[in-house]
Structure formats: C-alpha cells, structure tokens
Amino acid sequence: GDSVTQMEGPVTLSEEACLTINCTYTATGYPSLFWYVQYPGEGLQLLLKATKADDKGSNKGFEATYRKETTSFHLEKGSVQVSDSAVYFCALSVNTNAGKSTFGDGTTLTVKP
Amino acid sequence: NAGVTQTPKFQVLKTGQSMTLQCAQDMNHNSMYWYRQDPGMGLRLIYYSASEGTTDKGEVPNGYNVSRLNKREFSLRLESAAPSQTSVYFCASSELRALGTSYTFGSGTRLTVV
Numbered sequence: 001g002d003s004v005t006q007m008e009g010p011v012t013l014s015e016e017a018c019l020t021i022n023c024t025y026t027a028t029g030y031p032s033l034f035w036y037v038q039y040p041g042e043g044l045q046l047l048l049k050a051t052k053a054d055d056k057g058s059n060k061g062f063e064a065t066y067r068k069e070t071t072s073f074h075l076e077k078g079s080v081q082v083s084d085s086a087v088y089f090c091a092l093s094v095n096t097n098a099g100k101s102t103f104g105d106g107t108t109l110t111v112k113p
Numbered sequence: 114n115a116g117v118t119q120t121p122k123f124q125v126l127k128t129g130q131s132m133t134l135q136c137a138q139d140m141n142h143n144s145m146y147w148y149r150q151d152p153g154m155g156l157r158l159i160y161y162s163a164s165e166g167t168t169d170k171g172e173v174p175n176g177y178n179v180s181r182l183n184k185r186e187f188s189l190r191l192e193s194a195a196p197s198q199t200s201v202y203f204c205a206s207s208e209l210r211a212l213g214t215s216y217t218f219g220s221g222t223r224l225t226v227v
Contacts, residue, residue, distance in 0.1 A: 032213040034215055036216075042221075043203055043218035043219050043220045043221050044156075044203070044205075044216070046216070046217075049213060049215055089155070093213075093214075100146070100158065101216060103156040104155060105153070105155035106155050106156075
C-alpha cells in the first residue's frame, strides 16, 4: 500500500535558521505530493504541491522538489520566522485511489525568537 | 468564504451517548472524507465518500457510521461513544478526478468522551 514517512519531531529552531523536514514515500501508482500546514487550533491547509517528477512546489518561502529517483519530497525554508511554528504534514495521492490521500504523522516545528 | 464547515467545534459526551458530527462543503467537490487526529498518530481515515450516493470504510471505521446526505453534506455518527473516541475530527473534501487536487479541510471538532 501507499505510505509516507516524515522525519520525527519536534523540531526547534531559532528565528532565521534554515529548515529541512524530510519526507519519503512509497506509492503503488504515480502520486501527486503535498505539504500541508496546521496552525494551533486550526485545520490543515495546503502549503504547496507537485504533480510530477522534478516539479518544485513553493509558497510563503517554503519549497519542495518532487524527486522520483529517491522517492522524496523534502520541505525547505531558508529563514524561518516565529509565525512558521506549526505542524507540517507530508501527503500523497494517487488518482486511481478514489482520491484518498495518505498522510505522514506530522512534524511539529517551533521557532523561537 | 468558500470552504468546509464543521459543527460543532467542541463537544463533551458521556460514555454511551450518541451524536452526529456535521460537515458541509460549498465547492461542488465530489469526494468527502472524515479523519481523526490523535497525538503521535497523525491523521487516520475513518470513512470516505468518493461521490454522492457512495460511502466506504477507511482505516479505522469501527464505532462510526456515515451518511452522504447530498453532494454538499457528509455526516459522521457515533452511536455509543467510548473514551477511545476522544479525538479531534476533521472533515475534508476534494475533486476526485482532477490530478493533483488537494484536500480542503474544515476547522475540526474537538470531542471528549468521559
């Protein structure tokens, strides 16, 4: 079956530090890949996505590149802010699987001033 | 604003009580989903509805039932609540047939069973 593995948290960084959250996947078909963010007390919201190999998704200074050869989709940001403190979820969906997405367990990021 | 609306936002139940969590979306999406979120366990799919008139079990369906009332609404029912069902419940929707379509999530229902 499909699965997503994220680096375990929690991750604590100082403001302006570089961020990388690792995500690897296994999929039975050709997946689309996503990063979602969940701020405290809220639902998940889409951060960025990529639908084919070598695509780079980007939003709010975050980036992730779809690497088919390493089955990875690592989330990166060059300079984090306190407002980036949240839980980040990597996810995949395969179009033939009734639209269902498979989520990683989430990585909690705390950014300190 | 367009999106997914869940009610209620908070609920406390006694063991054995029943309740229905409501979810409605106004984006004309075909597919809707119910997840639960527990600490350290990520998101687990309870039930989903690929299209109006169909429902299917997900990873953790025991103790729950669902109804796809129409294209907009997808409700989750707990017939006899148990403390193990204390969790945060999220409803989501997506457009099944569009490649790369993401989920739109509601803001969640925080349920405590005592």
